[in-house]
Structures are given as C-alpha cells and as structure tokens.
Amino acid sequence: MTVFSDEAFCDHEQVVFVSDEASGLKALIAIHDTTLGPALGGCRMYPYADEEAALRDVLRLSRGMTYKAAAAGLELGGGKAVIIGDPRSQKTPALLQAMGRAVERLAGRYITAEDVGTTVADFAEMRKATHHVVGLPVELGGTGDPSPTTALGVFHGLSAAARHCWGAASLAGQHVAVQGLGNVGWHLCQLLHEAGASLTVADVHASRAAKAVATFAARAVAPEAIYAADADIFAPCAMGAVLNDVTVKQLRCGIVGGAANNQLAREDHGELLRSRGILYAPDFVINAGGMIRVASERDGYDQDLVGRGVEGIGRTLLTIFQSAEEAGVATHVAALQLAQARLGQARAAQAALAA
Ligand code: NAD
Numbered sequence: 171m172t173v174f175s176d177e178a179f180c181d182h183e184q185v186v187f188v189s190d191e192a193s194g195l196k197a198l199i200a201i202h203d204t205t206l207g208p209a210l211g212g213c214r215m216y217p218y219a220d221e222e223a224a225l226r227d228v229l230r231l232s233r234g235m236t237y238k239a240a241a242a243g244l245e246l247g248g249g250k251a252v253i254i255g256d257p258r259s260q261k262t263p264a265l266l267q268a269m270g271r272a273v274e275r276l277a278g279r280y281i282t283a284e285d286v287g288t289t290v291a292d293f294a295e296m297r298k299a300t301h302h303v304v305g306l307p308v309e310l311g312g313t314g315d316p317s318p319t320t321a322l323g324v325f326h327g328l329s330a331a332a333r334h335c336w337g338a339a340s341l342a343g344q345h346v347a348v349q350g351l352g353n354v355g356w357h358l359c360q361l362l363h364e365a366g367a368s369l370t371v372a373d374v375h376a377s378r379a380a381k382a383v384a385t386f387a388a389r390a391v392a393p394e395a396i397y398a399a400d401a402d403i404f405a406p407c408a409m410g411a412v413l414n415d416v417t418v419k420q421l422r423c424g425i426v427g428g429a430a431n432n433q434l435a436r437e438d439h440g441e442l443l444r445s446r447g448i449l450y451a452p453d454f455v456i457n458a459g460g461m462i463r464v465a466s467e468r469d470g471y472d473q474d475l476v477g478r479g480v481e482g483i484g485r486t487l488l489t490i491f492q493s494a495e496e497a498g499v500a501t502h503v504a505a506l507q508l509a510q511a512r513l514g515q516a517r518a519a520q521a522a523l524a525a
Contacts, residue, residue: 171222178229185229186276190268194260195253197269198224200232201280202248205516208278209249210304210465211235212285213269213296215257228252230432235461238454240509241486242479244465249280257287263295270299278302283316283464290315304464313471316460321357323459323483324429325365327451328403330484331425334491335449342366347401347423349393350408351378354429354457358407359386372396373408397421404428411435413450418442427451440500451487452505458483 173179183204188197201209211232218224228250236248253269255261273282273296283305284290290307297303297310306312328346332338344367348355351373359369359382369388372395373379379390391399397420404423406412410432418439426433426448433453434440443450462479466472486508494504 171225173225176226176229178226178233180229180233182229182232184279185225186272188269188272190265190272193262193264193268194255195265195268195272196255197251197253197272198228199251199272199276199280200228200249201276202229202232203236203513204247204279205513205520206239206247207245208281208302209235209247210239210244210281210283210461211248211250212305213251213253213282213288214285215253215255215261215287217256218252218254221254224252224254234431234454236513237506237509238458238461239465240512241455241505242458242462243482243486243512244462246281246461246465250285251280251282253287261292266292266295267299270296270303273302274300276302281468304467305460306467312467313463315353316463317353318357319463319476319480320354320429320457320460321361323462323480324354324358324405324407324427324456325361326481326484327456327487328362328405328425328427330487331427331449331451331491332403334488335424340365344368344403345370345401346403346405347371347396347399348382348388348405348407349373349396349412349428350406350430351375351382352407355405355407356382358405358429359388363387370396370399370401399423406430406433413439413443415439418446418448421446421448423448425449425451427456428453429457431457434502437502440502444494444500449491450501452490452502454509455486455490455505456483 184201186199232250239246281302293303308314347370363386371382371388372393382388397417403425405428407429413433414435459480466476490504494501
C-alpha cells in the first residue's frame, strides 16, 4: 500500500508501527491532528485480514476522531490505535502492557481508550505502563463504560432530528429500527422504550434480539431485513459502511442516526440519502457522547458538565441540519464544514500567537 498518496492518509501528523516480540504485539497508532489538543481515540483489537486493512482502518478512524472532537467543542485532537489480533485468543496482560508502553512513548500526544475488542478491564492492565489512558474502571478513578453516555447522545440526536423533520416534541410514538444490540444499542433501546417509541431490532446474535423482544416488546427481524423495516428511524449501532449502494435503496425511514462509526461506505452515500429525502445525523456528531464523558476524566469528572455536553449534541445537529438546508448540501458535508471551521479558527489563533 502506498501511504502518503492513499485517500485514507489525509495528512496525518504521525503514524506509529508498534511491535513487541516478547508479547507478540503488532499494532498501529495514528495521530491525525493535534491542533485542538492531544489526540484521543479508542484502541481496537481485531483480527484484520492483512496489515493494509489495519492501516486503512486506523487512518479512517483517527481522522473521524479529529472531526468528532472538533464538532463536540472539545479541546482534543483525533487519534486511534489498532492491535492486530483476535481479542478472544491473543489478548494477554503482557500484550496489553506492551501496548501501554507504546502509548507512553508518545508522551501524551495520544490518549487511548476502549473500543471494539477491548474492555475497561484491559485498560486497567495498560494503565500499568502508561498514564495516557481514559475510560478506566471507576475504582481506578475513571468513569467506566462510556457506552450508556454514547447511547444518551444518540437519543438526544434522534430527538433533535425528529424535531427538525416532523416538528415532533419527543420520540414517543416513533418507530425505531435498531441494528446491533451491543453495549450502545442495548442502552439506546432502553431509552427509546422508556420514551414511548416502538422498536424493531436485529443482531447477528439471535439471543440478544430475543432478549430485546422480551424486555422492550420489540419486534425482531433477521440482520439483513433491518434496512427495509417499516420504521420512522433507522439507528445503526453495529458496524461501519452500512449505508451503501445496496442498503440505502432499501431504507423506508425518514431519519438515519446511530452510534456506529464511518456509517457511509462512501461520501456520496450521504448525497444519496439526501436525494431520497432521508435526514442523516452524521455519525461523528451523534456518537460523541462517550468521547465527551471519557475526555472529562482528564480534568476531573463532572456529571453535570458532561450531561450538558451530551445534550449539546442535539443542538449541534439542529445547527448542522439548518446549515445543510440553507447551503443545499448533504448533512455530513455541513458537519465537516462545522468541524473544519473550528480547526481553522484554532490554527489561525495559533499562527497569530506564534507571529
Ligand atoms: P458492541 O460490540 O458491544 O456491539 C455491537 C453489536 O452489533 C453486537 O451485539 C453484534 O453482535 C452486533 N452486530 C454486528 N454485526 C451486525 C450486523 N451485521 N447486524 C446486526 N447486528 C450486528 O459495540 P458497541 O460498543 O455497542 O458499539 C457499537 C458501534 O458504535 C461500533 O461501531 C462502535 O465503534 C461505535 N461507537 C461506540 C461507542 C461506545 O461508547 N461504545 C462510541 C462511539 C462509537
């Protein structure tokens, strides 16, 4: 793979290839942009098909974190790490500590956290070798699992989207199709159920879907049938690239918004959603709740402050929907413009200070 000219590279400040023979660690750390502050982003562990797939994933994810932090108004940059390996069979304390040492060598330019394939307990292990960890267990001074806060941010975001789209005062009576009933998807179902929404759900693990049927009176469908569910809202809370040439045509909803990162398979799928009259809540804006929460650990967790920040996701989305309409562009384009404007202002202020 050519790196500098690859579309995913996108002017990263730094990419680190990490290897530790003793523990078998092979990992990548990507720091996209530190204009607004140190790069914060999760550490994923996944059995990538090859190194190229791992590199592309870390680059795409870390760039997204820059925009997520900027749109959420955080004093943080964007970064991400991936460990190449199967979390079920290859994760050991030695490997996690070796990853911690790699993070420590970056001296605070990158702050790591939980992601797919890693748990808060893993970061207690990594913490033995680095100070630059957030999302730690409560007993270690952290705020624990960020997923309920991510779900709350998605809930506020969907409420804002329903207000913008239909003038709805709440999500009561709305029908939401939730894809993925993991940490975030499950909490989101709970919030939606409590708010009086009805649910259609899908998960590749049939037992999770069955539990949602029993707990939330949801209707379960097969994973491939969730896109065409007769719902008002589609909430992707599983994997990335789920909005693509095949699926966007199947959607019957008016709003798409959920926790998954990198939902658009390609940028033009955002335009396809717009042309079909579907309001898309850009992923990096609506799923920032967890980042807002773990970021707060650096200055001492303040529940009210975090609550206000997470509620702000709804207000930010309303601004984005409005400016997208005024400019006649897709919502993900307006969201990127908002994030880039904040980065541009910070760069200008830094240049003025240095002059
Ligand atoms: P998770 O691994 O706990 O849950 C994912 C769920 O999706 C699992 O139950 C899995 O079985 C299911 N799934 C996988 N493929 C599926 C498919 N094709 N159809 C239906 N279900 C499928 O992950 P999570 O922590 O809940 O995160 C969900 C998504 O949100 C991920 O993409 C993650 O990167 C993103 N995200 C999470 C957070 C957070 O705070 N956890 C924050 C921001 C973004």
